[in-house]
Amino acid sequence: MRIGELSERTNTSRRLLRYYEEQMLIVSTRMPNGYREYDERFVDRVMQIRGLLDAGLPIRIIKQILPCLDKPRTIHFPDATPEMLDTLRRERDRMTERINCLIRNRDSVSEYLAEVSKGWRPGTAPSSAPAQERVPAGA
Amino acid sequence: MRIGELSERTNTSRRLLRYYEEQMLIVSTRMPNGYREYDERFVDRVMQIRGLLDAGLPIRIIKQILPCLDKPRTIHFPDATPEMLDTLRRERDRMTERINCLIRNRDSVSEYLAEVSKGWRPGTAPSSAPAQERVPAGA
DNA sequence: TTGAACCCTCACATATATGTGAGGGTCAAC
DNA sequence: GTTGACCCTCACATATATGTGAGGGTTCAA
Structure with missing residues (x-):
């Protein structure tokens, strides 16, 4: 195309x-x-x-x-220098940190929304459907 | 301070x-x-x-x-307009998407690393090999 | 009282991801 | 053969997060 x-x-x-x-x-x-x-x-x-x-x-x-x-x-062995593998490992760990940070903060936002909608004026339907969860935390 | x-x-x-x-x-x-x-x-x-x-x-x-x-x-009800709550919900969903994307990709990287280390020449420690190989693109 | 080690504001510089547009080909349909 | 919808390269513009430095106060201790 x-x-x-x-x-x-x-x-x-x-x-x-x-x-x-x-x-x-x-x-x-x-x-x-x-x-x-x-x-x-x-x-x-x-x-x-x-x-x-x-x-x-x-x-x-x-x-x-x-x-x-x-x-x-398809793993390209010749392409993977030890330096690249090190970078990859560091980057994997960095991704894990980002994931955990995002999870923590998303959960806080979710909690906040839940509490607000609980205490909110009961006349209004807040229409909150959490699009959530599928989260193991492994490295 | x-x-x-x-x-x-x-x-x-x-x-x-x-x-x-x-x-x-x-x-x-x-x-x-x-x-x-x-x-x-x-x-x-x-x-x-x-x-x-x-x-x-x-x-x-x-x-x-x-x-x-x-x-x-400490929830500030007066501060939370319906528009802000909507933004918040959208943002929560967006964070979830990011999380899932990161997890998916991090797991792929992990898998790759696992397979490389399994198939690697068993005599050499992964971070002390002679760094002389074809290097088409990388750090 | 001088100097080092702080602090201030202001403004310009950089990197990264992206938009926008000029000037100009290619191609198919009318 | 002209038009419109594609495509090309090149180059300048924007937004965001950050660095750097000039020009100048404040504090404190030697």
Whole structure:
């Protein structure tokens, strides 16, 4: 597909797709006329990138963990230097810290909302349906 | 305490503490000479802010959820407009999405690391191998 | 009384992720 | 063959979090 379709399907501006390519998070082949050509799996890939970005990871880190995230898990031994593995371990721990921080704070917000809706004027229905929970905490 | 001590105890530059104040995440009283004065609880408060920031939340959101995070849970009913509660609910859901995204990806990284360490040449300790291999992209 | 170690404000600089637009090709439909 | 919807590169603009430094007070101890 061309960049326009990928853009629509991932809800990501063309500008950003080109930026991610420049940052080497994704690649594209070129058609004879110079247009970028993407194959299907880039839809998921781009959405994964968006998710990580939204979760607060910077591009330079995403670039490093992206090779670990292939779905049929193809490990590239030659690519994994000990330095990269160390970085990966540190980053995994950092992600765990972020997760725990977010969980703690989200739970506080949830609690607050629960208490407010309990004590709130009983005439008004607060319509709060917690979209929550699926949280083991392991490293 | 003055800004220098808070800075050291929270590992946050003075510049940033002033910035957080300007953004109204924290407040300070002033001593007669104009120096900022903070009380103990700002140590935790600032660390909480740092955690949320590191987890990817922007300051304008942190500002909104901060009132829900007081430890002895003092709910300010008059402050909570229905709009703010809606924002809060949306933000809680957004945090949950981030959490799940981070968990998913962290688990993938963990898995990758586990598989690499299993399949690695058993003679070599993972952080002391001769660092001479093809390195196409990485740190 | 001088100097070190604090503090103040103000303002410009940087990095990162993103938007916007100019100037210009390609291609299919009318 | 013109039009409209695509695409390209390049470059400047914006927002956010942060660094850095100038120019200048305050406090305290040697």
